[in-house]
Amino acid sequence: MDVSMNVNGQSQSHDVEPRTLLVHHIRENVGLTGTNIGCDTSSCGACTVHIDGQSVKSCTVLAVQAADSDITTIEGLAATAQSDGSATGEQNWHPMQEAFQQCHALQCGYCTPGMVMAATSFLKENPNPTEAEVREGLEGNLCRCTGYHNIVKAVLSAAGGA
Amino acid sequence: MIPAAFDYKVAESAEQAISLLGEYGDDAKLLAGGHSLIPMMKFRLATPLVLIDVARISDLSYIRQGDGHLAIGAMTKHCELETSDIVAQQAPMLGHVASLVGDPSVRHRGTLGGTLAHSDPASDLPAAVLALGGTIVAQGPNGSRQIAANEFFTGYFESVLAADEIITEIQIPTGTAGWNYQKFNRRAQDWAIVGVGVADGGKGISLVNMGSTPLRATAAEEAVASGASAADAAALAAQGLTPPEDNNADAAYRTHLATVLTRRALEAAGVA
Numbered sequence: 001m002d003v004s005m006n007v008n009g010q011s012q013s014h015d016v017e018p019r020t021l022l023v024h025h026i027r028e029n030v031g032l033t034g035t036n037i038g039c040d041t042s043s044c045g046a047c048t049v050h051i052d053g054q055s056v057k058s059c060t061v062l063a064v065q066a067a068d069s070d071i072t073t074i075e076g077l078a079a080t081a082q083s084d085g086s087a088t089g090e091q092n093w094h095p096m097q098e099a100f101q102q103c104h105a106l107q108c109g110y111c112t113p114g115m116v117m118a119a120t121s122f123l124k125e126n127p128n129p130t131e132a133e134v135r136e137g138l139e140g141n142l143c144r145c146t147g148y149h150n151i152v153k154a155v156l157s158a159a160g161g162a
Numbered sequence: 163m164i165p166a167a168f169d170y171k172v173a174e175s176a177e178q179a180i181s182l183l184g185e186y187g188d189d190a191k192l193l194a195g196g197h198s199l200i201p202m203m204k205f206r207l208a209t210p211l212v213l214i215d216v217a218r219i220s221d222l223s224y225i226r227q228g229d230g231h232l233a234i235g236a237m238t239k240h241c242e243l244e245t246s247d248i249v250a251q252q253a254p255m256l257g258h259v260a261s262l263v264g265d266p267s268v269r270h271r272g273t274l275g276g277t278l279a280h281s282d283p284a285s286d287l288p289a290a291v292l293a294l295g296g297t298i299v300a301q302g303p304n305g306s307r308q309i310a311a312n313e314f315f316t317g318y319f320e321s322v323l324a325a326d327e328i329i330t331e332i333q334i335p336t337g338t339a340g341w342n343y344q345k346f347n348r349r350a351q352d353w354a355i356v357g358v359g360v361a362d363g364g365k366g367i368s369l370v371n372m373g374s375t376p377l378r379a380t381a382a383e384e385a386v387a388s389g390a391s392a393a394d395a396a397a398l399a400a401q402g403l404t405p406p407e408d409n410n411a412d413a414a415y416r417t418h419l420a421t422v423l424t425r426r427a428l429e430a431a432g433v434a
């Protein structure tokens with residue numbers, strides 16, 4: 001069936017099977033591969049994107065459920081910051097991306113797109129979190145490299161708290 | 163993993179959902195947030211031929227003050243319960259338990275009606291509604307009926323909902339006394355190995371993952387009502403139950419956990 005959605009500010013229409021998962025739609029039909037597939041069972045959060053500004057695990061959403069929504073993926077995040085004037089640093093990135101770089105909040109980087117998308121959604125709901133709240137807020141996103149210390153630091157830094 | 167093929171229908175109203183259910187019968191499942199159903203479909207544990215998407219029925223998403231209860235539309239999301247001021251004032255236990263489900267991304271999608279219809283004995287919110295003495299309003303082709311949470315759950319992933327009924331509203335009594343919810347798990351975002359909900363100063367005590375449905379700990383409730391201490395009442399929490407066994411816990415461990423968590427919950431809810 002024909003499914004239209006707005007992805008990173010661009011209207012996208014494709015003929016998709018109802019059983020197509022949003023993450024496959026984004027990667028294979030829209031052609032944006034920054035959103036990763038990790039566990040495929042809504043545990044790890046690598047596939048986190050925003051639907052209408054809220055984080056979701058796109059391996060557990062059907063593309064048809066997201067029809068007529070606004071989707072933001074990691075590729076479109078910097079543009080959202082540029083349009084609201086919050087972009088920072090030499091790269092003109094979203095403050096969360098800048099904070100992840102500055103705090104070295106990644107090792108292999110596989111979880112990073114999902115972490116950044118979950119963290120930006122979290123800060124919208126809780127702009128001045130404590131460290132414990134950041135850890136709770138990211139409980140749906142797993143990093144298997146080295147731990148969460150610098151990720152938490154980056155989120156606190158992006159919130160202006162560190 | 164991709165689900166088996168199915169047809170997708172969007173219902174714009176409860177009436178349309180009921181008519182589609184009538185048309186497709188047992189081949190159809192209602193789709194709300196999908197965070198229980200879609201994983202089951204990916205594992206091919208569920209293979210409905212038709213999904214009827216009810217998440218777009220905006221009329222079923224609301225939180226309103228009713229007469230002696232809070233009326234919550236079935237498509238109200240966990241994140242909305244978690245952040246609602248009126249829920250925090252009138253039914254704080256429900257908002258708190260909503261905040262313990264899965265993780266924030268899951269709570270952006272999951273709905274109260276969906277989790278009740280799914281009837282997973284390991285889920286948090288069905289047990290909270292049970293302890294709180296909630297009422298589930300279901301609509302079918304012949305109108306609406308009210309079902310006490312006590313009489314709603316019938317077995318693993320089974321309830322008294324008929325094949326052509328949809329949950330439209332959940333009513334939670336307001337003005338109830340002390341409450342507490344204990345969720346024991348080993349990993350973040352996981353289901354409870356055992357959970358215990360205490361509502362209204364111990365008048366309602368419910369158990370998570372202690373049987374094939376969310377359960378009321380009736381012996382413990384009766385003990386509280388007749389003035390027993392938290393410890394004495396809690397000792398009866400698992401009386402007569404046959405809890406499930408899995409990788410996380412055997413039956414004896416779950417039985418022990420239920421008594422420990424019930425005591426903690428009763429004490430925290432103000433039962434001495």
